[in-house]
Amino acid sequence: MKIKATSLLACPVLMTPAVALAHTGVLADHTHTGFAAGLLHPLTGADHLAAMLAVGVWSALAVRPVWLAPLAFVGMLLAGALAAQAGLVLPGVEPMIAASLLVLGLLVAMRARLPRAAAVGLCGLFAFFHGAAHGAELGDGAAAWSALAGMVVATAALHASGIGLGRWVLARRQWLARFSGAAVALLGAALLLRLV
Template sequence: MKLHRLSPLLLLGASLAASAHVGGDGGGHHGFVSGLSHPFFGLDHLAAMLAVGIWSALSVRRIWAAPLAFAFTLLAGALLAQAGLNFPAIEPMIAASLLAVGLLLALRARLGAAAASALVAVFALFHGAAHGNELTGAPALVGMVLGTALLHGVGLLLGRWLQQRHVMLARAIGITVAAFGLFTGALLVAG
Protein backbone atom coordinates (compact mmCIF):
# COMPACT_ATOMS: atom_id res chain seq x y z
CA MET A 1 0.00 0.00 0.00
CA LYS A 2 1.35 3.43 -0.90
CA LEU A 3 2.20 5.97 1.77
CA HIS A 4 -0.38 8.52 0.60
CA ARG A 5 -3.09 5.91 1.18
CA LEU A 6 -1.77 5.16 4.66
CA SER A 7 -1.56 8.81 5.70
CA PRO A 8 -5.20 9.12 6.86
CA LEU A 9 -4.84 5.91 8.87
CA LEU A 10 -1.61 7.11 10.46
CA LEU A 11 -3.21 10.43 11.38
CA LEU A 12 -6.20 8.64 12.87
CA GLY A 13 -3.89 6.40 14.88
CA ALA A 14 -1.92 9.39 16.12
CA SER A 15 -5.09 11.17 17.18
CA LEU A 16 -6.25 8.11 19.14
CA ALA A 17 -2.92 7.91 20.92
CA ALA A 18 -3.02 11.57 22.03
CA SER A 19 -4.25 11.74 25.58
CA ALA A 20 -3.80 15.42 26.36
CA HIS A 21 -7.22 16.81 27.21
CA VAL A 22 -7.69 20.40 28.18
CA GLY A 23 -10.73 21.80 29.83
CA GLY A 24 -12.76 21.33 32.94
CA ASP A 25 -13.19 17.57 32.71
CA GLY A 26 -9.43 16.94 32.81
CA GLY A 27 -9.40 13.73 30.78
CA GLY A 28 -12.90 12.65 29.90
CA HIS A 29 -13.16 10.75 26.65
CA HIS A 30 -14.88 12.78 23.97
CA GLY A 31 -16.18 12.04 20.53
CA PHE A 32 -17.56 9.20 18.52
CA VAL A 33 -14.24 7.44 17.84
CA SER A 34 -13.31 7.52 21.51
CA GLY A 35 -16.66 5.99 22.43
CA LEU A 36 -16.46 3.43 19.64
CA SER A 37 -13.02 2.23 20.73
CA HIS A 38 -13.73 2.36 24.46
CA PRO A 39 -15.29 -1.14 24.83
CA PHE A 40 -12.33 -2.68 22.99
CA PHE A 41 -9.68 -1.50 25.44
CA GLY A 42 -11.03 -2.73 28.76
CA LEU A 43 -10.34 -6.46 28.87
CA ASP A 44 -13.26 -7.01 31.25
CA HIS A 45 -15.71 -5.21 28.95
CA LEU A 46 -14.29 -6.90 25.85
CA ALA A 47 -14.55 -10.37 27.39
CA ALA A 48 -18.09 -9.81 28.67
CA MET A 49 -19.42 -8.45 25.40
CA LEU A 50 -17.87 -11.18 23.28
CA ALA A 51 -19.07 -13.84 25.74
CA VAL A 52 -22.64 -12.50 25.61
CA GLY A 53 -22.56 -12.81 21.83
CA ILE A 54 -21.04 -16.31 21.81
CA TRP A 55 -23.44 -17.58 24.48
CA SER A 56 -26.42 -16.07 22.67
CA ALA A 57 -25.43 -17.76 19.41
CA LEU A 58 -25.04 -21.12 21.13
CA SER A 59 -27.88 -21.15 23.63
CA VAL A 60 -30.57 -18.50 23.12
CA ARG A 61 -33.32 -19.11 20.58
CA ARG A 62 -33.58 -15.45 19.55
CA ILE A 63 -29.87 -14.82 19.29
CA TRP A 64 -30.14 -11.01 19.12
CA ALA A 65 -32.36 -10.63 22.20
CA ALA A 66 -29.65 -10.65 24.88
CA PRO A 67 -27.11 -8.57 22.90
CA LEU A 68 -29.75 -5.93 22.13
CA ALA A 69 -30.87 -5.85 25.76
CA PHE A 70 -27.24 -5.49 26.80
CA ALA A 71 -26.56 -2.63 24.38
CA PHE A 72 -29.68 -0.64 25.26
CA THR A 73 -29.28 -1.17 29.01
CA LEU A 74 -25.60 -0.27 28.71
CA LEU A 75 -26.68 3.08 27.30
CA ALA A 76 -29.25 3.51 30.07
CA GLY A 77 -26.58 2.80 32.71
CA ALA A 78 -24.21 5.31 31.12
CA LEU A 79 -26.90 7.99 30.98
CA LEU A 80 -27.93 7.35 34.59
CA ALA A 81 -24.30 7.58 35.74
CA GLN A 82 -23.80 10.82 33.83
CA ALA A 83 -27.00 12.19 35.37
CA GLY A 84 -25.43 11.70 38.80
CA LEU A 85 -26.81 8.33 39.93
CA ASN A 86 -24.14 6.59 41.96
CA PHE A 87 -24.06 2.87 41.30
CA PRO A 88 -22.74 0.79 44.19
CA ALA A 89 -20.12 -1.88 43.52
CA ILE A 90 -19.59 -1.19 39.82
CA GLU A 91 -16.35 -3.15 39.54
CA PRO A 92 -17.55 -6.15 41.60
CA MET A 93 -20.69 -6.33 39.44
CA ILE A 94 -18.56 -6.27 36.28
CA ALA A 95 -16.49 -9.13 37.74
CA ALA A 96 -19.72 -10.97 38.59
CA SER A 97 -20.93 -10.47 35.03
CA LEU A 98 -17.80 -12.18 33.72
CA LEU A 99 -18.29 -15.06 36.12
CA ALA A 100 -21.99 -15.44 35.29
CA VAL A 101 -21.76 -15.12 31.52
CA GLY A 102 -18.64 -17.29 31.46
CA LEU A 103 -20.46 -20.03 33.37
CA LEU A 104 -23.53 -19.72 31.15
CA LEU A 105 -21.28 -20.16 28.12
CA ALA A 106 -19.24 -23.01 29.63
CA LEU A 107 -22.39 -24.87 30.60
CA ARG A 108 -24.20 -23.90 27.39
CA ALA A 109 -27.08 -22.94 29.64
CA ARG A 110 -30.26 -22.49 27.65
CA LEU A 111 -32.50 -19.61 28.65
CA GLY A 112 -35.49 -18.12 26.96
CA ALA A 113 -34.98 -14.78 25.25
CA ALA A 114 -36.72 -12.84 28.03
CA ALA A 115 -34.72 -14.46 30.83
CA ALA A 116 -31.43 -14.11 28.94
CA SER A 117 -32.20 -10.46 28.18
CA ALA A 118 -33.12 -9.68 31.78
CA LEU A 119 -29.98 -11.35 33.12
CA VAL A 120 -27.55 -9.53 30.85
CA ALA A 121 -29.46 -6.26 31.30
CA VAL A 122 -28.72 -6.28 35.04
CA PHE A 123 -25.00 -6.57 34.33
CA ALA A 124 -25.15 -4.11 31.44
CA LEU A 125 -26.34 -1.36 33.80
CA PHE A 126 -23.05 -1.63 35.67
CA HIS A 127 -20.93 -1.86 32.52
CA GLY A 128 -22.79 1.23 31.29
CA ALA A 129 -22.21 3.09 34.55
CA ALA A 130 -18.49 2.39 34.28
CA HIS A 131 -18.44 3.70 30.70
CA GLY A 132 -20.68 6.63 31.60
CA ASN A 133 -18.21 7.72 34.26
CA GLU A 134 -15.43 7.78 31.66
CA LEU A 135 -17.14 9.09 28.50
CA THR A 136 -18.63 12.52 27.91
CA GLY A 137 -21.00 13.71 25.24
CA ALA A 138 -23.64 12.12 23.04
CA PRO A 139 -21.24 11.19 20.20
CA ALA A 140 -19.07 9.21 22.64
CA LEU A 141 -22.12 7.35 23.97
CA VAL A 142 -23.35 6.56 20.47
CA GLY A 143 -19.88 5.26 19.64
CA MET A 144 -19.86 3.17 22.83
CA VAL A 145 -23.16 1.51 21.92
CA LEU A 146 -21.99 0.86 18.37
CA GLY A 147 -18.69 -0.58 19.63
CA THR A 148 -20.62 -2.81 21.99
CA ALA A 149 -22.93 -3.94 19.18
CA LEU A 150 -19.89 -4.72 17.01
CA LEU A 151 -18.39 -6.86 19.78
CA HIS A 152 -21.69 -8.66 20.27
CA GLY A 153 -21.88 -9.23 16.51
CA VAL A 154 -18.36 -10.68 16.46
CA GLY A 155 -19.34 -12.88 19.40
CA LEU A 156 -22.46 -14.07 17.56
CA LEU A 157 -20.44 -14.95 14.47
CA LEU A 158 -17.82 -16.68 16.57
CA GLY A 159 -20.52 -18.58 18.44
CA ARG A 160 -22.09 -19.81 15.21
CA TRP A 161 -18.68 -20.90 13.96
CA LEU A 162 -17.88 -22.66 17.24
CA GLN A 163 -21.27 -24.38 17.25
CA GLN A 164 -20.53 -26.04 13.94
CA ARG A 165 -16.89 -26.94 14.56
CA HIS A 166 -15.57 -26.59 18.10
CA VAL A 167 -18.14 -26.95 20.86
CA MET A 168 -15.45 -27.80 23.42
CA LEU A 169 -13.54 -24.64 22.52
CA ALA A 170 -16.69 -22.66 23.30
CA ARG A 171 -16.79 -24.29 26.73
CA ALA A 172 -13.11 -23.47 27.24
CA ILE A 173 -13.77 -19.83 26.35
CA GLY A 174 -16.59 -19.79 28.90
CA ILE A 175 -14.36 -21.27 31.59
CA THR A 176 -11.66 -18.70 30.77
CA VAL A 177 -14.12 -15.80 31.02
CA ALA A 178 -15.53 -17.14 34.29
CA ALA A 179 -12.00 -17.59 35.69
CA PHE A 180 -11.17 -14.03 34.65
CA GLY A 181 -14.26 -12.88 36.57
CA LEU A 182 -13.16 -14.80 39.67
CA PHE A 183 -9.62 -13.44 39.38
CA THR A 184 -10.88 -9.88 38.95
CA GLY A 185 -13.23 -10.28 41.90
CA ALA A 186 -10.43 -11.67 44.05
CA LEU A 187 -8.23 -8.71 43.19
CA LEU A 188 -11.01 -6.33 44.19
CA VAL A 189 -11.45 -8.10 47.53
CA ALA A 190 -7.70 -8.16 48.19
CA GLY A 191 -7.20 -4.54 47.12
Template sequence: MRTSRSALFALMASVGALPLAALAHTGVDSGAHHGALAGLLHPLTGADHLAAMVAVGLWSALAARRAWPDLLWAPLGFAAMLLGGAALGLAGVDVPAVEPMIAASLLVIGLLVVTRLRVPALAAAAIVGVFAVFHGVAHGQELTGNAQALPTLAGMLCATVLLHATGIAAGWVLRHAHAWLPRAAGAAVALLGLSLLAQRI
Protein backbone atom coordinates in the same frame (compact mmCIF):
# COMPACT_ATOMS: atom_id res chain seq x y z
CA MET B 1 -13.86 -25.02 6.77
CA ARG B 2 -12.74 -21.46 5.97
CA THR B 3 -15.64 -20.05 8.03
CA SER B 4 -14.76 -22.34 10.92
CA ARG B 5 -11.15 -21.19 10.81
CA SER B 6 -12.21 -17.54 10.71
CA ALA B 7 -14.43 -18.02 13.75
CA LEU B 8 -11.66 -19.86 15.55
CA PHE B 9 -9.26 -17.02 14.80
CA ALA B 10 -11.73 -14.35 15.95
CA LEU B 11 -12.43 -16.18 19.20
CA MET B 12 -8.77 -16.87 19.94
CA ALA B 13 -7.83 -13.26 19.15
CA SER B 14 -10.52 -11.94 21.50
CA VAL B 15 -9.51 -14.22 24.36
CA GLY B 16 -5.81 -13.76 23.69
CA ALA B 17 -6.17 -9.99 23.89
CA LEU B 18 -7.57 -10.09 27.42
CA PRO B 19 -4.26 -10.06 29.29
CA LEU B 20 -3.10 -7.09 27.22
CA ALA B 21 -6.14 -4.92 27.91
CA ALA B 22 -6.50 -2.57 30.81
CA LEU B 23 -9.38 -2.99 33.20
CA ALA B 24 -12.24 -0.53 33.03
CA HIS B 25 -12.78 1.62 36.07
CA THR B 26 -15.26 4.12 37.37
CA GLY B 27 -14.45 7.79 37.67
CA VAL B 28 -14.02 10.79 35.40
CA ASP B 29 -11.77 10.11 32.42
CA SER B 30 -9.88 13.43 32.66
CA GLY B 31 -10.60 14.11 29.01
CA ALA B 32 -9.27 10.80 27.72
CA HIS B 33 -12.37 10.04 25.65
CA HIS B 34 -13.33 12.48 22.92
CA GLY B 35 -15.76 11.61 20.17
CA ALA B 36 -17.08 8.55 18.40
CA LEU B 37 -13.72 7.05 17.43
CA ALA B 38 -12.42 7.18 21.00
CA GLY B 39 -15.69 5.63 22.16
CA LEU B 40 -15.40 2.90 19.54
CA LEU B 41 -11.92 1.98 20.73
CA HIS B 42 -12.59 2.21 24.46
CA PRO B 43 -14.37 -1.15 25.03
CA LEU B 44 -11.61 -2.84 23.03
CA THR B 45 -9.02 -1.70 25.57
CA GLY B 46 -10.87 -2.81 28.71
CA ALA B 47 -10.49 -6.51 29.45
CA ASP B 48 -13.60 -6.72 31.60
CA HIS B 49 -15.87 -4.96 29.08
CA LEU B 50 -14.39 -6.79 26.08
CA ALA B 51 -14.70 -10.21 27.71
CA ALA B 52 -18.29 -9.64 28.83
CA MET B 53 -19.46 -8.43 25.44
CA VAL B 54 -17.85 -11.25 23.45
CA ALA B 55 -19.14 -13.79 25.99
CA VAL B 56 -22.71 -12.50 25.65
CA GLY B 57 -22.52 -13.19 21.93
CA LEU B 58 -20.98 -16.61 22.50
CA TRP B 59 -23.69 -17.61 24.95
CA SER B 60 -26.42 -16.42 22.59
CA ALA B 61 -25.06 -18.54 19.75
CA LEU B 62 -24.32 -21.63 21.84
CA ALA B 63 -27.68 -21.69 23.61
CA ALA B 64 -29.91 -20.60 20.70
CA ARG B 65 -32.47 -23.12 19.50
CA ARG B 66 -32.74 -21.28 16.17
CA ALA B 67 -30.89 -18.48 14.45
CA TRP B 68 -33.76 -15.99 14.46
CA PRO B 69 -34.64 -14.34 16.76
CA ASP B 70 -32.97 -16.33 19.57
CA LEU B 71 -29.51 -15.00 18.73
CA LEU B 72 -30.53 -11.40 19.32
CA TRP B 73 -32.31 -11.29 22.66
CA ALA B 74 -29.31 -11.28 25.00
CA PRO B 75 -27.17 -8.91 22.87
CA LEU B 76 -30.06 -6.47 22.44
CA GLY B 77 -30.84 -6.63 26.14
CA PHE B 78 -27.21 -5.94 26.99
CA ALA B 79 -26.89 -3.02 24.55
CA ALA B 80 -30.15 -1.41 25.68
CA MET B 81 -29.37 -1.66 29.38
CA LEU B 82 -25.79 -0.50 28.75
CA LEU B 83 -27.24 2.74 27.43
CA GLY B 84 -29.55 2.99 30.42
CA GLY B 85 -26.65 2.52 32.80
CA ALA B 86 -24.57 5.08 30.92
CA ALA B 87 -27.39 7.60 31.30
CA LEU B 88 -27.41 6.96 35.06
CA GLY B 89 -23.65 7.45 35.22
CA LEU B 90 -23.76 10.66 33.24
CA ALA B 91 -26.56 11.97 35.45
CA GLY B 92 -24.40 11.38 38.53
CA VAL B 93 -26.70 8.75 40.04
CA ASP B 94 -24.88 6.90 42.81
CA VAL B 95 -25.05 3.21 41.89
CA PRO B 96 -23.43 0.97 44.52
CA ALA B 97 -21.03 -1.91 43.86
CA VAL B 98 -20.32 -1.04 40.22
CA GLU B 99 -16.89 -2.68 40.09
CA PRO B 100 -17.87 -5.89 41.96
CA MET B 101 -20.94 -6.27 39.73
CA ILE B 102 -18.83 -5.89 36.57
CA ALA B 103 -16.55 -8.63 37.89
CA ALA B 104 -19.59 -10.76 38.80
CA SER B 105 -20.90 -10.33 35.27
CA LEU B 106 -17.79 -12.00 33.87
CA LEU B 107 -18.14 -14.90 36.28
CA VAL B 108 -21.84 -15.46 35.54
CA ILE B 109 -21.73 -14.94 31.78
CA GLY B 110 -18.59 -17.06 31.52
CA LEU B 111 -20.38 -19.90 33.32
CA LEU B 112 -23.38 -19.48 31.02
CA VAL B 113 -21.04 -20.02 28.07
CA VAL B 114 -19.47 -23.09 29.66
CA THR B 115 -22.82 -24.69 30.51
CA ARG B 116 -24.69 -23.49 27.40
CA LEU B 117 -27.63 -22.90 29.69
CA ARG B 118 -30.85 -22.29 27.76
CA VAL B 119 -33.38 -19.91 29.27
CA PRO B 120 -36.42 -18.13 27.80
CA ALA B 121 -35.54 -15.22 25.53
CA LEU B 122 -36.72 -12.47 27.86
CA ALA B 123 -34.92 -14.10 30.77
CA ALA B 124 -31.68 -14.14 28.75
CA ALA B 125 -32.08 -10.44 27.97
CA ALA B 126 -32.83 -9.70 31.63
CA ILE B 127 -29.86 -11.67 32.99
CA VAL B 128 -27.27 -9.92 30.87
CA GLY B 129 -29.20 -6.64 30.99
CA VAL B 130 -28.86 -6.38 34.76
CA PHE B 131 -25.09 -6.68 34.48
CA ALA B 132 -25.01 -4.33 31.49
CA VAL B 133 -26.39 -1.54 33.67
CA PHE B 134 -23.20 -1.61 35.74
CA HIS B 135 -20.98 -1.66 32.65
CA GLY B 136 -22.93 1.34 31.39
CA VAL B 137 -22.67 3.19 34.69
CA ALA B 138 -18.88 2.77 34.59
CA HIS B 139 -18.78 4.24 31.08
CA GLY B 140 -21.14 7.07 32.00
CA GLN B 141 -19.16 8.03 35.08
CA GLU B 142 -15.97 8.13 33.02
CA LEU B 143 -17.65 10.62 30.68
CA THR B 144 -19.04 12.97 33.32
CA GLY B 145 -18.37 16.54 32.22
CA ASN B 146 -17.21 15.47 28.74
CA ALA B 147 -18.70 17.79 26.11
CA GLN B 148 -18.61 14.94 23.58
CA ALA B 149 -20.25 12.38 25.82
CA LEU B 150 -23.04 11.50 23.37
CA PRO B 151 -20.87 10.76 20.31
CA THR B 152 -18.45 8.92 22.57
CA LEU B 153 -21.28 6.76 23.89
CA ALA B 154 -22.44 6.16 20.32
CA GLY B 155 -18.98 4.85 19.50
CA MET B 156 -19.02 2.62 22.59
CA LEU B 157 -22.40 1.23 21.56
CA CYS B 158 -21.08 0.43 18.08
CA ALA B 159 -18.10 -1.38 19.62
CA THR B 160 -20.47 -3.29 21.90
CA VAL B 161 -22.52 -4.46 18.91
CA LEU B 162 -19.37 -5.48 17.02
CA LEU B 163 -18.07 -7.46 20.00
CA HIS B 164 -21.44 -9.18 20.39
CA ALA B 165 -21.36 -10.00 16.68
CA THR B 166 -17.86 -11.46 17.01
CA GLY B 167 -19.03 -13.73 19.81
CA ILE B 168 -22.17 -14.73 17.92
CA ALA B 169 -20.26 -15.56 14.73
CA ALA B 170 -17.66 -17.62 16.56
CA GLY B 171 -20.22 -19.38 18.73
CA TRP B 172 -22.57 -20.20 15.86
CA VAL B 173 -19.83 -21.74 13.74
CA LEU B 174 -18.25 -23.60 16.67
CA ARG B 175 -21.40 -24.81 18.43
CA HIS B 176 -21.04 -28.24 16.82
CA ALA B 177 -17.40 -28.26 15.64
CA HIS B 178 -14.62 -27.58 18.13
CA ALA B 179 -17.24 -27.28 20.89
CA TRP B 180 -14.49 -27.36 23.50
CA LEU B 181 -13.07 -24.03 22.35
CA PRO B 182 -16.01 -21.78 23.27
CA ARG B 183 -16.31 -23.67 26.55
CA ALA B 184 -12.63 -23.00 27.24
CA ALA B 185 -13.18 -19.33 26.38
CA GLY B 186 -16.14 -19.20 28.75
CA ALA B 187 -14.06 -20.77 31.50
CA ALA B 188 -11.32 -18.16 30.92
CA VAL B 189 -13.89 -15.35 31.20
CA ALA B 190 -15.34 -16.87 34.39
CA LEU B 191 -11.89 -17.21 35.93
CA LEU B 192 -11.11 -13.60 35.06
CA GLY B 193 -14.34 -12.55 36.73
CA LEU B 194 -13.60 -14.62 39.81
CA SER B 195 -10.14 -13.09 40.08
CA LEU B 196 -11.48 -9.55 39.73
CA LEU B 197 -14.29 -10.25 42.16
CA ALA B 198 -11.80 -11.42 44.76
CA GLN B 199 -9.91 -8.14 44.36
CA ARG B 200 -12.98 -5.90 44.47
CA ILE B 201 -14.95 -7.20 47.45
Protein backbone atom coordinates in the same frame (compact mmCIF):
# COMPACT_ATOMS: atom_id res chain seq x y z
CA MET C 1 -8.47 -25.89 7.28
CA LYS C 2 -10.20 -22.52 7.65
CA ILE C 3 -12.19 -23.69 10.66
CA LYS C 4 -9.05 -24.82 12.47
CA ALA C 5 -7.31 -21.49 11.89
CA THR C 6 -10.41 -19.60 13.02
CA SER C 7 -10.69 -21.81 16.10
CA LEU C 8 -7.13 -20.98 17.06
CA LEU C 9 -7.79 -17.27 16.61
CA ALA C 10 -10.93 -17.41 18.78
CA CYS C 11 -9.03 -18.59 21.86
CA PRO C 12 -6.87 -15.50 22.39
CA VAL C 13 -9.79 -13.19 21.69
CA LEU C 14 -11.95 -14.82 24.35
CA MET C 15 -9.07 -15.26 26.80
CA THR C 16 -7.77 -11.70 26.68
CA PRO C 17 -5.58 -11.24 29.75
CA ALA C 18 -6.56 -8.84 32.49
CA VAL C 19 -3.70 -6.45 31.82
CA ALA C 20 -5.79 -3.74 30.20
CA LEU C 21 -8.75 -3.35 32.51
CA ALA C 22 -11.06 -0.53 31.60
CA HIS C 23 -11.67 0.45 35.20
CA THR C 24 -9.08 0.31 37.90
CA GLY C 25 -9.83 2.15 41.09
CA VAL C 26 -11.98 5.25 40.82
CA LEU C 27 -14.23 5.26 37.77
CA ALA C 28 -13.82 8.94 37.01
CA ASP C 29 -10.03 8.87 36.68
CA HIS C 30 -10.27 9.35 32.93
CA THR C 31 -12.87 10.61 30.50
CA HIS C 32 -13.77 9.71 26.96
CA THR C 33 -14.68 12.41 24.49
CA GLY C 34 -15.55 12.00 20.86
CA PHE C 35 -16.86 9.15 18.75
CA ALA C 36 -13.46 7.49 18.19
CA ALA C 37 -12.68 7.39 21.91
CA GLY C 38 -16.08 5.89 22.64
CA LEU C 39 -15.68 3.39 19.83
CA LEU C 40 -12.30 2.25 21.10
CA HIS C 41 -13.15 2.11 24.80
CA PRO C 42 -14.89 -1.31 24.84
CA LEU C 43 -11.98 -2.70 22.82
CA THR C 44 -9.27 -1.50 25.22
CA GLY C 45 -10.38 -3.22 28.41
CA ALA C 46 -10.34 -6.98 28.88
CA ASP C 47 -13.42 -6.81 31.09
CA HIS C 48 -15.62 -5.10 28.54
CA LEU C 49 -14.19 -6.95 25.55
CA ALA C 50 -14.72 -10.37 27.13
CA ALA C 51 -18.23 -9.52 28.35
CA MET C 52 -19.43 -8.19 25.01
CA LEU C 53 -18.05 -11.18 23.10
CA ALA C 54 -19.41 -13.62 25.67
CA VAL C 55 -22.94 -12.21 25.31
CA GLY C 56 -22.76 -12.79 21.57
CA VAL C 57 -21.27 -16.27 21.86
CA TRP C 58 -23.82 -17.34 24.49
CA SER C 59 -26.63 -15.97 22.34
CA ALA C 60 -25.45 -17.98 19.34
CA LEU C 61 -25.14 -21.15 21.40
CA ALA C 62 -28.17 -21.02 23.67
CA VAL C 63 -30.50 -17.99 23.36
CA ARG C 64 -33.40 -17.82 20.95
CA PRO C 65 -33.98 -15.55 19.16
CA VAL C 66 -30.24 -14.96 18.88
CA TRP C 67 -30.52 -11.14 18.88
CA LEU C 68 -32.55 -10.96 22.11
CA ALA C 69 -29.77 -10.89 24.75
CA PRO C 70 -27.47 -8.59 22.72
CA LEU C 71 -30.33 -6.15 22.14
CA ALA C 72 -31.15 -6.14 25.85
CA PHE C 73 -27.47 -5.58 26.65
CA VAL C 74 -27.10 -2.64 24.25
CA GLY C 75 -30.32 -1.03 25.47
CA MET C 76 -29.48 -1.34 29.14
CA LEU C 77 -25.85 -0.30 28.57
CA LEU C 78 -27.21 2.92 27.10
CA ALA C 79 -29.65 3.31 30.01
CA GLY C 80 -26.86 2.79 32.56
CA ALA C 81 -24.60 5.28 30.83
CA LEU C 82 -27.37 7.89 30.71
CA ALA C 83 -28.18 7.29 34.37
CA ALA C 84 -24.53 7.81 35.33
CA GLN C 85 -24.42 10.97 33.19
CA ALA C 86 -27.47 12.22 35.09
CA GLY C 87 -25.62 11.77 38.38
CA LEU C 88 -26.71 8.31 39.54
CA VAL C 89 -23.88 6.67 41.47
CA LEU C 90 -24.32 2.92 41.75
CA PRO C 91 -22.54 1.01 44.48
CA GLY C 92 -20.64 -2.10 43.45
CA VAL C 93 -20.07 -1.28 39.78
CA GLU C 94 -16.69 -3.03 39.64
CA PRO C 95 -17.85 -6.21 41.44
CA MET C 96 -20.89 -6.43 39.15
CA ILE C 97 -18.72 -6.09 36.05
CA ALA C 98 -16.46 -8.85 37.35
CA ALA C 99 -19.50 -10.97 38.27
CA SER C 100 -20.85 -10.50 34.75
CA LEU C 101 -17.71 -12.11 33.35
CA LEU C 102 -17.92 -14.99 35.78
CA VAL C 103 -21.59 -15.68 35.04
CA LEU C 104 -21.43 -15.10 31.27
CA GLY C 105 -18.34 -17.30 31.03
CA LEU C 106 -20.12 -20.11 32.85
CA LEU C 107 -23.19 -19.70 30.63
CA VAL C 108 -20.97 -20.06 27.55
CA ALA C 109 -19.03 -23.00 28.97
CA MET C 110 -22.21 -24.87 29.89
CA ARG C 111 -24.20 -23.71 26.85
CA ALA C 112 -26.87 -22.95 29.41
CA ARG C 113 -30.35 -22.25 28.12
CA LEU C 114 -32.42 -19.85 30.18
CA PRO C 115 -36.01 -18.73 29.70
CA ARG C 116 -36.22 -15.60 27.55
CA ALA C 117 -37.15 -13.34 30.44
CA ALA C 118 -34.22 -14.61 32.52
CA ALA C 119 -31.76 -14.19 29.63
CA VAL C 120 -32.97 -10.63 28.97
CA GLY C 121 -33.05 -9.75 32.66
CA LEU C 122 -29.58 -11.09 33.37
CA CYS C 123 -27.98 -9.40 30.36
CA GLY C 124 -29.87 -6.19 31.10
CA LEU C 125 -28.74 -6.14 34.71
CA PHE C 126 -25.09 -6.67 33.84
CA ALA C 127 -25.31 -4.18 30.98
CA PHE C 128 -26.69 -1.46 33.25
CA PHE C 129 -23.57 -1.71 35.41
CA HIS C 130 -21.26 -1.75 32.38
CA GLY C 131 -23.13 1.32 31.12
CA ALA C 132 -22.84 3.07 34.47
CA ALA C 133 -19.08 2.55 34.34
CA HIS C 134 -19.01 3.98 30.81
CA GLY C 135 -21.27 6.90 31.65
CA ALA C 136 -19.11 7.91 34.61
CA GLU C 137 -16.16 8.26 32.22
CA LEU C 138 -17.85 10.46 29.66
CA GLY C 139 -17.09 14.14 29.45
CA ASP C 140 -19.72 16.85 29.05
CA GLY C 141 -21.58 18.25 26.07
CA ALA C 142 -21.68 17.08 22.48
CA ALA C 143 -18.40 15.18 22.79
CA ALA C 144 -19.95 13.01 25.52
CA TRP C 145 -22.92 12.15 23.30
CA SER C 146 -20.56 11.33 20.48
CA ALA C 147 -18.47 9.08 22.75
CA LEU C 148 -21.61 7.33 23.96
CA ALA C 149 -22.67 6.69 20.36
CA GLY C 150 -19.24 5.18 19.69
CA MET C 151 -19.55 2.90 22.74
CA VAL C 152 -22.98 1.68 21.62
CA VAL C 153 -21.71 0.95 18.10
CA ALA C 154 -18.64 -0.89 19.42
CA THR C 155 -20.76 -2.90 21.85
CA ALA C 156 -23.16 -3.97 19.10
CA ALA C 157 -20.22 -4.87 16.84
CA LEU C 158 -18.63 -6.98 19.58
CA HIS C 159 -21.94 -8.78 20.16
CA ALA C 160 -22.18 -9.48 16.43
CA SER C 161 -18.58 -10.77 16.44
CA GLY C 162 -19.44 -13.02 19.37
CA ILE C 163 -22.48 -14.36 17.53
CA GLY C 164 -20.25 -15.08 14.55
CA LEU C 165 -17.74 -16.90 16.73
CA GLY C 166 -20.51 -18.85 18.39
CA ARG C 167 -22.21 -19.88 15.17
CA TRP C 168 -19.26 -20.71 12.98
CA VAL C 169 -16.59 -21.84 15.39
CA LEU C 170 -17.72 -22.69 18.87
CA ALA C 171 -20.90 -24.49 17.84
CA ARG C 172 -18.77 -26.93 15.85
CA ARG C 173 -16.09 -27.28 18.52
CA GLN C 174 -17.79 -27.96 21.83
CA TRP C 175 -14.46 -28.17 23.67
CA LEU C 176 -13.54 -24.69 22.45
CA ALA C 177 -16.82 -23.25 23.71
CA ARG C 178 -16.18 -24.80 27.12
CA PHE C 179 -12.57 -23.65 27.16
CA SER C 180 -13.41 -20.10 26.08
CA GLY C 181 -16.29 -19.82 28.53
CA ALA C 182 -14.10 -21.11 31.34
CA ALA C 183 -11.41 -18.56 30.43
CA VAL C 184 -13.93 -15.70 30.62
CA ALA C 185 -15.26 -17.05 33.93
CA LEU C 186 -11.71 -17.28 35.31
CA LEU C 187 -11.08 -13.67 34.28
CA GLY C 188 -14.20 -12.67 36.17
CA ALA C 189 -13.17 -14.67 39.24
CA ALA C 190 -9.68 -13.11 39.13
CA LEU C 191 -11.19 -9.63 38.97
CA LEU C 192 -13.49 -10.40 41.90
CA LEU C 193 -10.55 -11.67 43.96
CA ARG C 194 -8.57 -8.56 43.04
CA LEU C 195 -11.37 -6.40 44.45
CA VAL C 196 -11.40 -8.21 47.79
